[in-house]
Amino acid sequence: MARSHLTLAALATSAVAELDVVGAAPFGSAGRGDFDAAVITGRDGRHWIVRVPRSERAEQQQSADLVALRALSQGVRARLPFEVTTFAGQTPVDGTRAVVSEFVYGTPVTLAGIDLALADSIGQAIAHLHALPTSLVTDAGLPMRTAVDAHRAALAIVDRAAATGLVPAALLQRWEQAGEDQGLWQYTPAVVNGDLGAGSFLASAGDVTGVLGWHALRVDDPARDLYWALGTRRDGIADAVFDAYTRVRGSVDRRLRQRATLLSELDVARWLLHGTEQRDTTIVDDAVTMLSRLVDERLGDATESISPPTLPILAVDEVEALLDRAERVS
Template sequence: MKTSQLYLAGLAVSAIDGLNAVGVRPPYVRTDDFVTGGVLDSKGRHWIVKCPLNSTAATSLEAEAAIAPLLLEELRKGELPFDIVRPAGFASVSSGGRAIVYPEPFGTPTDFEAITLGEAREVGRALASIHMLGYDAIDHAGLPHYSAEEFRVRQLAELHDADQAATIPNLLRRRWEEALENTDLWQFEPVVLHGDVDSENFLWSGGTISAVLGFGSAHIGDPAVDIAPLLSLPEQTFDTVIESYENTRGEDIDGNTHTRAILLSELSVAKWLFYGIRTENDEVQREARNMLTDLAADVEADPNLQSGPSWDVNPS
């Protein structure tokens, strides 16, 4: 399908009555799932058009649109310390689903790997504020709500699906299955999750988080889901995020949550491989297989890692 900036501008005109587009502007970003571009109208307003490129992306975008007004209510009540996407209109696209058009949020993304310790505290506070939301925002939007046991069983089923599609190294499969079948590890209180914690979804201004985007994967489930993507941060940065998170929520992240975060981070590689197979993306498959090979080698080199993820990622 056409995904040029001019095409996106046309979608903006179609989505919003009376909008007179006079130009295109950054950002213009294309991924496997979305193409996103900026549009300038005759009144000097800046708009973002986000267009799905496949059915999975279209579903995610509809979820983000569904939860947006509910998050806005939480923002107005002072429960969220950052802005969110505010959908202004929609336009059907040839790939299926709808593009979403919204006023350009204030701020710019910053790679998590480069944030200061002060900014790390911001990330911790932002995640905690999401996890402290009531269930209503998710439930009213019709998004998934998993109990601890439902989430555990889901991860086990997804592992088996991935293993059937592409053989997972036996060492890793045994390690992951043992952790997933250890029900003591999966005792947690479900929380509202962002679901896609990534640098590109957090906008910054003056050292503070001005907006959080990408709520299309939001659901109720394991808090480890939102912690897992941060495990690659430098140790001091990660520790600062966790300390700020714990101070904001008023409760500690226990060792089991850290362990599940490690497990989910590792399982994401198998899921990435499964995605590459489903989409027939050879590059993704090669990348994922190489990552699995490297991980298996790391586990084989350390017998203490072979019986399931249990090492401390946040040593005192």
């Protein structure tokens, strides 16, 4: 049974001794989702979020979120162009705990609601996150994954998906070629949120104001935080995200978008594997449909290639001119 916002307000006052509550309202969908949550208004006008997990998975996620938030010190936060919530207190309840954190202002973002200005702000926000020192993750004992680890994980997913016999041959060949492309996996791991999507962002007036959900904070492949943007087929949105990212970070990873494209496709493979493991024909059928759509949308689109970049093909006279120039130089 869902806890009321008044019950949650009472828990908030137990969690934060100095909190003087003057108002409370439900937050999110009451009785649904992973958490019971409410927005609390203090007498000083500040707002807070109190959340109680509704499942073991949600409780684990909440615990990981708290560890990550502690790792994001004030000095680290000052480098980010958006707000990150601050832990305020907690109190035990029914075998779990209610956690109170500072409210971050902004309107939740949807994939369909991203325009070019917001896409630019999102790309910049992610780039600033990836520019943080990796020591903040190592010092907190959070996970680290090398490029070699990420490569092996991708190969394992491809092998398992191939074993189902449900992946279109053309798509499987594309993934296998990507696995053999050593250049695709030559990148420097960075600090990543690890679970970004459109819903992770809060925005106001076309700018990102906050990022929610830090339970997967780690050092990993930067493409993990960007591949979700390829889910929109609206012209220019994904380009704007990647262009803004590159403008901030520079050309530190020339194969970033190609790897992000691969990860977005392997996400569908994971959905397929989840369906086969659960023996859920509805999920399996949905994944097969998505794989077929990938064949139609990606394989004939040069902008979505994950193959090694090739040099332009030269005409015979251009080759002769190059050879002649090389001979004169030598």
